[in-house]
Amino acid sequence: xxxxxxxxxxxxxxxxxxxxxxxxxxxxxxxxxxxxxxxxxxxxxxxxxxxxxxxxxxxxxxxxxxxxxxxxxxxxxxxxxxxxxxxxxxxxxxxxxxxxxxxxxxxxxxxxxxxxxxxxxxxxxxxxxxxxxxxxxxxxxxxxxxxxxxxxxxxxxxxxxxxxxxxxxxxxxxxxxxxxxxxxxxxxxxxxxxxxxxxxxxxxxxxxxxxxxxxxxxx
Amino acid sequence: xxxxxxxxxxxxxxxxxxxxxxxxxxxxxxxxxxxxxxxxxxxxxxxxxxxxxxxxxxxxxxxxxxxxxxxxxxxxxxxxxxxxxxxxxxxxxxxxxxxxxxxxxxxxxxxxxxxxxxxxxxxxxxxxxxxxxxxxxxxxxxxxxxxxxxxxxxxxxxxxxxxxxxxxxxxxxxxxxxxxxxxxxxxxxxxxxxxxxxxxxxxxxxxxxxxxxxxxxxx
Numbered sequence: 001x002x003x004x005x006x007x008x009x010x011x012x013x014x015x016x017x018x019x020x021x022x023x024x025x026x027x028x029x030x031x032x033x034x035x036x037x038x039x040x041x042x043x044x045x046x047x048x049x050x051x052x053x054x055x056x057x058x059x060x061x062x063x064x065x066x067x068x069x070x071x072x073x074x075x076x077x078x079x080x081x082x083x084x085x086x087x088x089x090x091x092x093x094x095x096x097x098x099x100x101x102x103x104x105x106x107x108x109x110x111x112x113x114x115x116x117x118x119x120x121x122x123x124x125x126x127x128x129x130x131x132x133x134x135x136x137x138x139x140x141x142x143x144x145x146x147x148x149x150x151x152x153x154x155x156x157x158x159x160x161x162x163x164x165x166x167x168x169x170x171x172x173x174x175x176x177x178x179x180x181x182x183x184x185x186x187x188x189x190x191x192x193x194x195x196x197x198x199x200x201x202x203x204x205x206x207x208x209x210x211x212x213x214x215x216x217x218x219x
Numbered sequence: 220x221x222x223x224x225x226x227x228x229x230x231x232x233x234x235x236x237x238x239x240x241x242x243x244x245x246x247x248x249x250x251x252x253x254x255x256x257x258x259x260x261x262x263x264x265x266x267x268x269x270x271x272x273x274x275x276x277x278x279x280x281x282x283x284x285x286x287x288x289x290x291x292x293x294x295x296x297x298x299x300x301x302x303x304x305x306x307x308x309x310x311x312x313x314x315x316x317x318x319x320x321x322x323x324x325x326x327x328x329x330x331x332x333x334x335x336x337x338x339x340x341x342x343x344x345x346x347x348x349x350x351x352x353x354x355x356x357x358x359x360x361x362x363x364x365x366x367x368x369x370x371x372x373x374x375x376x377x378x379x380x381x382x383x384x385x386x387x388x389x390x391x392x393x394x395x396x397x398x399x400x401x402x403x404x405x406x407x408x409x410x411x412x413x414x415x416x417x418x419x420x421x422x423x424x425x426x427x428x429x430x431x432x433x434x435x436x437x438x
Contacts, residue, residue, distance in 0.1 A: 027246030037288045041239060048270040051263060069256045
């Protein structure tokens with residue numbers, strides 16, 4: 001018998017698949033796009049950290065008596081599609097993806113986890129702690145923009161494309177998995193106002209990341 | 220001032236680059252070739268372990284006052300070439316590569332480490348311990364061959380190709396890096412006899428791995 005709410009299984013499942021995929025895609029970006037062995041190793045560091053997160057989530061699913069393959073399966077198409085639409089074409093796009101793309105996805109998971117039970121909230125917070133990712137990518141991107149200010153426009157566009165694709169896949173998922181969608185909304189609140197506040201929080205966090213990179217968030 | 224013998228810096232450098240590359244290539248194989256999410260995660264496990272090894276080696280190089288990028292640089296072409304020549308075309312080739320290919324490379328490093336100082340020998344042994352890799356790949360390949368015995372001939376050929384390519388890159392490296400090559404030969408021994416024994420040990424270890432997979436080591 002499994003007493004875990006289906007929304008929580010969905011949350012852990014989508015996050016597990018997101019982390020497994022981030023690990024593999026970042027490793028691929030590191031192998032294909034890093035301009036030096038030091039950079040390759042540094043993005044490899046980020047990739048390996050994502051793998052550690054995947055393991056935490058897989059272990060939690062197992063301890064809840066849930067098969068992680070089954071829990072991840074509903075989210076494979078949406079997450080794979082997002083990565084297909086956001087394949088970085090150079091090193092700086094890869095860095096911005098590692099920071100901004102993973103960041104906005106993380107905000108969604110964090111929002112969903114707020115309404116789960118405390119042990120799930122804690123696990124999700126642990127998985128999403130992103131100090132490794134931040135310091136390295138922010139330094140590299142800022143330095144590159146200082147050297148070549150034209151880079152800033154291209155990378156800002158790239159970041160907006162990633163956010164657009166994330167929203168599009170997010171809506172697709174929310175429609176397909178109502179139990180997960182419901183986690184995003186405070187119980188008992190007015191749905192529309194709450195969704196408005198949710199988007200305000202997500203937009204604010206995204207804006208902070210863009211500023212950290214030295215990029216303009218705006219349209 | 221750096222007192223580390225150049226052969227030891229070469230050994231740690233080639234092994235570091237081999238582990239970093241194995242990590243990234245295995246992650247790529249897991250993303251592209253795994254038939255299920257469980258298999259993808261399992262090969263991801265192996266990949267992440269290789270990354271852990273890379274970190275150990277990088278840290279050791281740093282503690283010796285050696286820049287790891289500089290230590291790895293002389294070996295990039297040979298190791299990249301080996302991976303280009305041994306790109307698996309399906310899941311079982313990927314598994315055999317993870318086990319047999321990484322195994323024979325590991326034997327070379329272990330042989331070289333035997334003549335280094337004990338702290339280096341220990342580190343190399345730790346890095347090369349391959350329990351994770353073994354259990355998972357051996358089980359999967361054996362089960363597949365039981366189901367489809369024709370697979371065995373194809374995979375045996377594939378394994379021989381990987382060994383051939385490894386020997387060819389190994390000779391190239393030995394010619395280019397005499398300090399590393401010298402580590403493979405017992406000091407004071409008759410070179411030719413010692414090289415004969417070295418090859419006998421490598422061949423024996425390779426044969427054991429092939430048998431473990433249920434494959435014929437062949438001519």
